[in-house]
Amino acid sequence: MTPIVEVDHLSKRYGSGTFALNDVSLNINEGEILALLGPNGAGKTTLISTICGLVSPSSGTVRVGGHDIRKDWRAARRLIGLVPQEIALEPFEKVIDCVRFTRGLYGEAPDDAYLEEVLRSLALWDKRDARTRELSGGMKRRVLIAKALSHRPKVLFLDEPTAGVDVALRREMWLVVDELRKRGVTIILTTHYLEEAEEMADRIGVINKGQLMLVKPTAELMGEFGKKQLTVDLYEPLSALPADLDPEVAEALVLSADGLHITYSYDTRAERTGIARLLAGLSARGVAVRDVGTKESSLEEVFMSLLEGAE
């Protein structure tokens, strides 16, 4: 299958001299949801703006649906919908009118049946006659998505869809993306949050300082980094870990220098985490446990270890 988006050795150097993208290559398949994860200034917006034809590349090529975004920009752009970071809506315009207007801007013939389908899928149909200023923040964001979908694009770009929104709205946005996924829309979104990328994306790309450091299926990435730690505090210090513990568990154990704490790293997704085996094993060997606690490697830590590891 030919990828719907093909990014080949793309670099962007702004006039200011900033290298915002440095030799990025990436293919995105039809129907896929890809999250671009990276800290502030990593180059995420520049990457999607370049694919959308809003920023011209310094070198490299981008093809959307097989169309070069520079040589064949009209055909390429027709396939793209972009939801920008900032909410900019005409406050007195009705929801339905602003979606119709955007469709018209693309030179598409009116198709109210399709727009109804889009508004219904975004739970906005009941609000079609509301003026945009009467909507909540979450609804406004959904209107932006409806506008971006108004010309039936094949690829939708969401630039930080949950920047500055509360937890409830964030979850609402995840549901919206899930709904779009079911309709087969290819989605590329940017985010600062690994949790969000994990929730929504089939694949995660990590971008830092203009470089795409890795792109992996979400499950694979989370399997590598989504670990949790169990800390076992002891009454009496151990000089060494018991030698005959279950080997699978034993290899993930670390004894602290003072011999009073055992740390066990385990995968929360594993069918059997090994916690019961560890505690039973310690008890059977007469090791008295004072307290236990668990700690999830915070998403920020995971993210930092990803960046550090890649560097």
Ligand SMILES: Nc1ncnc2c1ncn2[C@@H]1O[C@H](COP(=O)(O)OP(=O)(O)OP(=O)(O)O)[C@@H](O)[C@H]1O
């Ligand atoms: N129009 C511009 N002119 C000059 N430099 C720019 C321009 N736009 C972005 N940059 C620079 O390019 C780099 C990448 O910025 P970009 O906005 O793509 O990052 P980002 O990953 O989207 O960041 P954020 O998460 O903060 O939105 C930054 O150093 C930024 O200052």
